[in-house]
Amino acid sequence: MIQIGVRLRKSCRFPWGWIIVILSIFVFWYPVTEGIAQNTQEVPAISEATQDCLGCHEDETPGIVADWRSSRHAIMSVSEALKKPIVSRRVSAISVPESLSSITVGCYECHGLNPEQHQDNFDHNDYKINTVVTPPDCSTCHPTEVKQFAGSKKANAIANLEQNPLFHQLTDTVTGQKDLENEILTFKGAAPMAKEKSCFACHGTHVTVKGLKTVQTEFDEVEVPDLTSWPNQGVGRHNPDGSFGACTACHPRHSFSIETARKPYTCAQCHLAPDVPAWEVFKESKHGNIFMSQSAKWNWTNVPWRPGEDFKTPTCSSCHNALLVNGAGNPIVERTHDFGSRLWVRIFGLPYTHAQPKEGGTFRIKNADGLPLPITFDGKPASSFLITEAEQQSRQQQMKKVCGSCHGTSWNNQFFSQMDRTNQEVDHIVKTATQLVQTAWKNKLADPSNPFDEELELMWVRHWLFYGSSARYGAAMSGPDYVGFKYGWWDLTETLVNLESLIKEKEQR
Amino acid sequence: MIQIGVRLRKSCRFPWGWIIVILSIFVFWYPVTEGIAQNTQEVPAISEATQDCLGCHEDETPGIVADWRSSRHAIMSVSEALKKPIVSRRVSAISVPESLSSITVGCYECHGLNPEQHQDNFDHNDYKINTVVTPPDCSTCHPTEVKQFAGSKKANAIANLEQNPLFHQLTDTVTGQKDLENEILTFKGAAPMAKEKSCFACHGTHVTVKGLKTVQTEFDEVEVPDLTSWPNQGVGRHNPDGSFGACTACHPRHSFSIETARKPYTCAQCHLAPDVPAWEVFKESKHGNIFMSQSAKWNWTNVPWRPGEDFKTPTCSSCHNALLVNGAGNPIVERTHDFGSRLWVRIFGLPYTHAQPKEGGTFRIKNADGLPLPITFDGKPASSFLITEAEQQSRQQQMKKVCGSCHGTSWNNQFFSQMDRTNQEVDHIVKTATQLVQTAWKNKLADPSNPFDEELELMWVRHWLFYGSSARYGAAMSGPDYVGFKYGWWDLTETLVNLESLIKEKEQR
């Protein structure tokens, strides 16, 4: 309960006003504008083109206009941004075209870029507008991020699913339509929406232009590009300018907030149970426990980001991509938008763990069995496609630096050793399951032509794709339940026991 | 509670005092009182009866008294509330009895209403008190909301479960006690608590008065009504005044906070996986991602509610019931407490999607097969009980207006088309599963007299009730995992494969 009683008789001479103004800036401006704060420079001008956009869209789509107005793009020009020390910058360009330099980054500044590349460019009230803003557009101001991203597995997310025959078969089997023909279950090709709204919602769709079409808006008839597989914001989306990627997958429209991108809820959209339970394991870990309990008090927007000062427990972004500095302001790790580049081992998506692939386009890998997988079913790695032992050590060393902000060397060493041993243990039990299925195939109890469409095969896929991944993630990020009872060793054991039981029953039939 | 007393006698030449006062109001008052803020009117008087209640209950049940004191009911009289412009009002009554008009809405003002209707009315320290406050009581000030609610599926939640013979059978089978008699598993009737604490916890119980009983409180012996199936806060609860509904299901006691009602955690109590995974899908969507990352900064109490300004991404209430206005203050959609009234299609709870029923009491539906379902197992809708195509279009148009706050017309059109196509795809695979089960019934491999009590029947129920719903929700609200690996097409495929495998095995036995 608060009582504030104030009586004022005469007057102030002292300039308390300034103190109050400063207070106000802190109290009101800080949270609203994500810590942009002490700018005393003027808010830059809005371009004439963007003014025209706002003229209609303030009424037409007020939500995104209000969102943009609250963003850094709306209150900071690139030329101002470039006055900051490099370590504090959010733009990686050294310079930008003069026409973009001193104004807000508004509607037209993004949706009007590179029109000649954009098959989705269209005439809209005398402006040439792109529907889809793409990584090459963003690279006008953020070239380093776009370049890093372009080499990543994320940018290859579609090809890695479509051009890898095995993954393609898995995808098409799971999302395939099924009919009953003569009382026999018959697999049809992928149901288009099933595929687009599941796998390709995260991996990205092919957004191409079929032509123009007329739509009736609240206000008017408008002619717009007719796009395939749209809307989609998959991280590896194939765009109408030929590029791959959707920055908005993690920096959602139209505030493009670094706070949102840094929060684990963003990564959690795609990296979640049952196949990639990173989010669930994090949430259940001590790190997640502290994040959930305390993170409302942290500084989510500071660049560079300071462990201990700005945040007290790591999130996805602090370990995997953010630029972190120590108390003296020196980098602990550099920012990267190639999100696997601090990782040495791959612990999900395949039966066995293996060294990270050298390149983001994993569909190009070929192992000793001729399969497009980084490791054979017998556990032999396709080494020429994978990073070297030295590179693995170097990346692990980099991750240890992140952990070292709070944990001592001995703790770190033993923790990473535990993770290695967990991977070996899980690979071992997955091999047992794989041998069971291989025996069933050999003994004609199942048909290997599609390894994903029979009862015992689906058990086997659950075994490694869901439960093997869980047990490994649970150890790597300290979520005990995911190693044990929830998709972990309990389920690894159960699928194995049931697999053997089903095979025996089939043998006896 | 906050009292800010300000007396200004003469002046500061510059009114710094006012700045401080305004600052203080903002900083302290705003978050504490949920933005009630700018009331300069006096806090209304507490009635004598309510004073008497508080006299004991301040000690007896301090939690709810403190909760009430923090509520709008405690600081705003109805007569003050009625001074607001209609669009900003939270009361829909034009006038209220004079005895209620100028006082706080306290204990007795709610628990003392309509005593003659209330079988749970009892003498309590010389007052006539109802234990259960019901929608007719709330309608004293909120008649429009209660009327809208009364026609909804929610208000019919008990009858829709109990008076639909198929749903009744499902409920009683699942919550039924099971014994082993002569080594045969034998199904008994529903275990009472199993039913009350699961299905009926959300749908509501029958709360009736058995008589009076004496209880020993901390302070005294008290005679109170002896209620059946109490406590319960199910949304369709049958109350001791004969009415149906529990406003407190969403506006929990005793702050009745609009903030709580607007937050998706409230809806999530009942609309959650595995059968109605609305909450899980939302949380995993881009909307949910932004909600989880940013919503602490939003204005959760503003009436009317402004997309973009007050909140930046929709929650359950913004799409399904809140009054939204655009920047000019004009309604985008009107408030409704008939929560299905913006929906055109029903995507859960039944094997196939179908047009929304015309009336909340769906137990009255009869389809071409004579079953109390809106669609036959062969997919023929019971059209006379369902809304027309024109009404479906009109409702979809209304929802598009909500989406249109942030998304363009083309985006919206294609999104809704994707949703329609998803429903068709899921209905198709569910039909395949249904045909398998129908064949099994025909071939005496299962007994259709209870379609919910055998291994293959339970697989089939999982298929449509859990996994079909998930795949549809996942597409409707953009949670890819629920279309794919987590209760989606993975599980649709697996149950279908296992169903066929089990049937084959039974045939061979």
Added chain:
Amino acid sequence: MIQIGVRLRKSCRFPWGWIIVILSIFVFWYPVTEGIAQNTQEVPAISEATQDCLGCHEDETPGIVADWRSSRHAIMSVSEALKKPIVSRRVSAISVPESLSSITVGCYECHGLNPEQHQDNFDHNDYKINTVVTPPDCSTCHPTEVKQFAGSKKANAIANLEQNPLFHQLTDTVTGQKDLENEILTFKGAAPMAKEKSCFACHGTHVTVKGLKTVQTEFDEVEVPDLTSWPNQGVGRHNPDGSFGACTACHPRHSFSIETARKPYTCAQCHLAPDVPAWEVFKESKHGNIFMSQSAKWNWTNVPWRPGEDFKTPTCSSCHNALLVNGAGNPIVERTHDFGSRLWVRIFGLPYTHAQPKEGGTFRIKNADGLPLPITFDGKPASSFLITEAEQQSRQQQMKKVCGSCHGTSWNNQFFSQMDRTNQEVDHIVKTATQLVQTAWKNKLADPSNPFDEELELMWVRHWLFYGSSARYGAAMSGPDYVGFKYGWWDLTETLVNLESLIKEKEQR
């Protein structure tokens, strides 16, 4: 409670500055230091030893130093803490050694205690340092808490798993490595990491000293103790000083925040689905609904804690361990760190519910069948090891006092009666499943020598360990989905039906 009264008679000779300073303290300091606020005493001195630690670790591990600096340990000396009224104290010691009394509780004050007891004590830059801080160390200032904890099931968490032959067998079967030998699935002993990273991550590992080892830090080579099964923060951890327990399991390093300990995310690390779904049920309950919607506004650090004033809906800690006071400041319940001591019945971890064990070391129990379980498979309790009926009543009475802060006597009585009846219903259906398995064992359809390693046995374990627990928790804490479709009666029914079906199929083979 805060009163800011300001009267200005004459001019701004009056110190407006102070008002602003007080405002600032409130606005900025309050949230940062968890409401420590009104200390006008000086921040105590940092000991010379701790200064030396900080000298390096400010750079070496900046995260934990910043975390500690934000803690109460860093700004409040024990002598100051002891000036508070007992009811408001966080230290339970009457006095502490004079050397610790007037300084901050810094690095050396904790890591330098009781060196002669610590096998993990080592020379570190001329200081004798313990790697692991243990409950006996914490008891220097918090003896009551440590004593209460020592008698709890939590402190016996390792022994209760390892020294109970049945639980030991379950653990080793689930986390056991499995090989294929002559095409037969063969169970090996527990995979060490599988066990440490799942069961023992929560229960605790044996942390012993193998000797010294040299590690290469960023700065230097350092000789440190070589610890087994480290890192681990399991609540029952066996420490290198011979003690059991890890206070940091709930009060995580190095802020040891009471806010974190009080938030349910902390308990949720171990008490979660599928075997102990306390967290999931809470989150889905009306209490959880309000917590998720409103808790950002609550006072999480007040001691003692006031229902209604400081928080509006209970969390784990308010019901199970915190000191609560009513409006008059009188205790409702006393603080306890024996977390089961307010509980009368045990509803998870075993097929049937039973009275709470008398002692934390449940591995010492022996029932009428000679098994180390508190109840036989036929439902006969090992009463001499369990609390009496009178003690059960007394504990239930205590819990009702907590509930009584918001709920009336009749509500409470009926709620607890519903919980009792739920337990009986669930015990009944679990008994049916148990009889099915016992019959299978008798008829040689399964081998009881290991009751956890065959398909039908794993179904049975799921039945009671996952689904029985869920249905009971769901009723005890009002999460309907966990009583019904999500791990509740749906799954109880399904496992039972499938169990009978599998047994029949085996009989026919």
